[in-house]
Amino acid sequence: MKELLRTLVEIPAPPGYEGLVRNQIREWIEPLVDEIRIDPLGNLLAVRNQANAPRLMLVAHMDEIGLMITHVDQQGFARFVALGGVMPIHCVGGRVRFLNGAQGVIGVEKNPASSEIPPLEKMFIDFGASSVEDCPVRVGDVAVFDRPFLDLGKRVVSKAMDDRVGVAVLIETLRRLEQSVFELYFVFSVQEEVGVRGATVAAFGVEPDLGLAVDVTATGDTPKGHRMEVRLGKGPAIKIRDAGMIADPRVVRWMIQTAEKAKIPYQREILEFGGTDARAIQLSRSGVPTGVLSIPCRYIHAPSEMVDMEDVENAVRLLLRLLRTSHPFELM
Amino acid sequence: MNTYSLSILLRRLTAPPGLSGYEDSIAQEVEALWKPLVDQVSRNRLGSVIGFRSGRGAAPRPRLMLVAHQDSIGLMVSGIQEGFLRLTEIGGVDHRILPGQLVQIHGKRTLSAVVVQPPPFLLPPEAQGGSVPLPYLWADTGLEESEVRRWVRVGDPVSFARNYLELGSDLVCSPSLDNRASLCALTLCLQELCSRQPVWDVWAVSSTQEEETLGGAVTSGFQIRPDIAVVIDVTHASGPSTPSHKTYPLGRGVTLGWGPTVHPKLYETFKDLAEKLEIPYKMEPMPRYSGTDADRLQTVAEGIPTMVISIPLRYMHTPVEIVSKKDIQRAARLITEFAATIEIGFMDKLRWEETPKT
Structure with missing residues (x-):
């Protein structure tokens, strides 16, 4: 997965100019899905059909600052x-x-x-x-x-971990995915960094029953850093809130129960600044229960964003489990 | 059918904490109160409670949406250190009043705790001298660390201890009067409408997450697609040394919002109605945003003509918010009369004319 991530982060894709990374993702995932299309704003939408199943929209943004x-x-x-x-x-x-x-x-x-x-x-x-x-x-x-990918072994560094690591998690999940209890929309969104614009229109178009964003979150484990419980290498984080949204408590419970059952390490995340595409899904149309699977990342929006490959691997494992596990609440 | 007095309703509606996003307790109370008053009660996907009452006009009838948010501000556990709890806020909390407050931690078990501040000499220089900022405050449950970790986790909501007080004959003091005072007015309105025959369909919405994203109103608005929306919320009441041009006297009537968020014809209609009913009111200029659900509701789908009615409240976003029961009654009466008397052809007269008739 490190090679997948390395290739992804080296492709430049500022907000509104995501074409190069979109082409690469499309080339990789087209054989893995039933349907693939690009919407008018440039979001890449890949569909795994499933008749009579609730529709889950997964999103990771392609753009970088x-x-x-x-x-x-x-x-x-x-x-x-x-x-x-x-x-x-x-x-x-x-x-x-x-x-x-x-x-x-x-x-x-x-x-x-x-x-x-x-x-x-x-x-x-x-x-x-x-x-x-x-x-x-x-x-x-x-x-x-312009800052080359740096391989520190267990941990890797790049200028575009936010959110190419989320993109990598979705691609790897697609590659390993066999069955799902959901109809799946994998959305690779544009213009997240300038106000979650891609996800706003994608969510309107997809009309999901349930939403899940995969994005980075900050950590509190550096010298005199943020006051925050999340640490690098302690597992993917399940967002409870950030400055943009309160993650749906029912989705949070589903994610935590699934992680605990599968014995996958996870962390409870409260981020006091920043937001993700999940907010746009949550507020779409009549509202969508939405959560976020976060990859702990140091130095977000610096040209050297650091993630731990074990967290990335565990995020894929958790996501795969979630896609096989029915959400434990009524969807109205 | 029981009808409840204002005091009983207000007591019941301020009892559940219902912090933004964690609103099951208040939503259940609203459902229970509204069920006998409307044709249908449901909860939408994000947790807003929606009460529907069919009008008696010929179908397809226009739809009136009456909105008051149900969620309340509060705190949340953001960390556990040596058995003490670090806190972050839900909605906007006035930090200055936090030390000494009694709170409830809604973990696997509900625990009582008190918010404490360290002595000044233990604080970094930048946090000394003034009121202590939230990152340096703690909640103390009095329990051993192992006990705390057993019942409390990062992300558990923390509410102000419930303490409903009647002050004198007219004032009420309680946490969460923003916006349960308006929810009380809306419930009184639904009670009153039971003996009236509105021609429009009435959609009452107890909206979720106003204090965070205005998410309940915007999603309910999309779902209902009303022809008109009336938002009922609270506004700053005059208190000690408050500037009179930014606050409104308590117990002297409601405010009618005026600004780009408010449709001028709706303002005029409400103003005329208030005058006819001899309900005292003040115009509340809202030059940019109203600071209410109306801000986002107005631009839902193809746009919704929106009105904002506010109940003056002292000490907003503290656990000792104060409102006047008379003002709640007035807000209730005003929206009741509007809902009960709005004519089937009202939308034909609705033009955006900038100058109100004063």
């Missing part, structure tokens, strides 16, 4: 804005790669108060160009952070 050029000056320096939650603290000295292959480094204006983190408006991208004609990008071009 990135940036977009807003201006190129006469000397060939380019100004940019964030696509999604890019944090200035991680930018200075960083390298970026554009969809057209161009690479550049992020510089910053002379900073009078050097202890302060400058805002993105004070930064620019240097392509090594000396004029606007030399500059390899134009206004509107988009980039992602």
Whole structure:
């Protein structure tokens, strides 16, 4: 699964520009599903039919945070804005790669108060160009952070674990899946990082009876880090709440009972910031009972997001069990 | 059929904690109260309670949706350390009043606990001096760590201890009056409508998760597709040193919302009705958002003309919220009369005209 993940994270896919990763996913999963289509916003929807079964929508988002050029000056320096939650603290000295292959480094204006983190408006991208004609990008071009996959053994690092690790979990689940008690919609969504837009329309189109997002969550196990119970390597996390939603308590119970029965390690997650595609599913149409299976991840939205492969493997195992286990509550 | 007095209803409706997302207790109470009052009671997928009462007009009848949210703010266990509980909030809690509060931990067993703060010298410098922020507060159950871990887990909801108090002849003090006061008004309205003959269908909604996502109203709105929605919620009442342009006097009537969330024709209709019934009211400007279910309800499907009626409440998002029973009665009367007298052709007159007749 590490190789699957490595391939996925190395493909650039900023919000709204997910085509390359979508093509790759489609190539892998088309033989594994009964039906596959791309909706008008670019979500990839793959269906495993099951007559007379409740419909479960699984979602992982394809996009990663990135940036977009807003201006190129006469000397060939380019100004940019964030696509999604890019944090200035991680930018200075960083390298970026554009969809057209161009690479550049992020510089910053002379900073009078050097202890302060400058805002993105004070930064620019240097392509090594000396004029606007030399500059390899134009206004509107988009980039992602350029940081190669790092294999630390049990733990792996990339700029796009959020949420390519969720994508990998869904693909691996599809590969190992035999039977399910649900009709399954595997949705690989677009534009999560700019406000769960893909999942909003996908959920409206799919009309699921039950929803489950697979995404990353933060951890509280680094020096003086977040006050949070989730730790890397202690199992996938079952979301109870985040800033965007209260996970449906019935779905939470189903997930916990299934994990305990299968003796798969899990953690109870409360994330006090951030949200996922699950919120969009929960509030779709007349409402959908929805939960989240989270992969613990350190340094989310930094170019070096770290996950533990054991958590990833256990997430796949738990998901496979869930797909074979009827939800223990009435769907109205 | 029993009809209940306002006081009894309010007592029953403030007793269940029903924190956002964990609303089974309040939903059951609402179902029990509404069942004899409407043709059909159901719960929607996210947990809103929906009561339907058929109108006597010729089908297809227009639909009036009356919404009050059932969920309440509160706390949640976010960590266990040496047997003490760390807390996070559900909805928005006024942190300043937390130390010293009695709470209930809804774990595998319901435990009583008290919220405590460490002495100032044990706090980091940035947390000293003012009110202690939530990350430094604890809930103390008085139990050994092993006992605590046996009954309590991360994610268990924590509610304020229930304490219903009548203050003088008109005021009531309790946790969760936001928004059980409005739910009480809505229930009184349903009681009253039993002896009336509305021509419109009436859909009463006790909506879920207003304090978090406005999720109950938006999903119920999609399900019901009403022609008009009236949201009943609470607003800030005047208290010690509150600015008079941001608060409304307690016990002196309801407020009628005015702003982009509110359909101007509905405002005008409610204003005229209040004047006719001699119900005191104040216009409450809502320049951007109303801060109620109406904000999202308005843009459901192809759009829903929305009205906001508010009951003034002091000390919002604390365990000692205070409302006036008279104001609840007034809100109930106003929505009852609206539901009972709205004509079958009302929608034909509904045009978005910006200037209200004052």
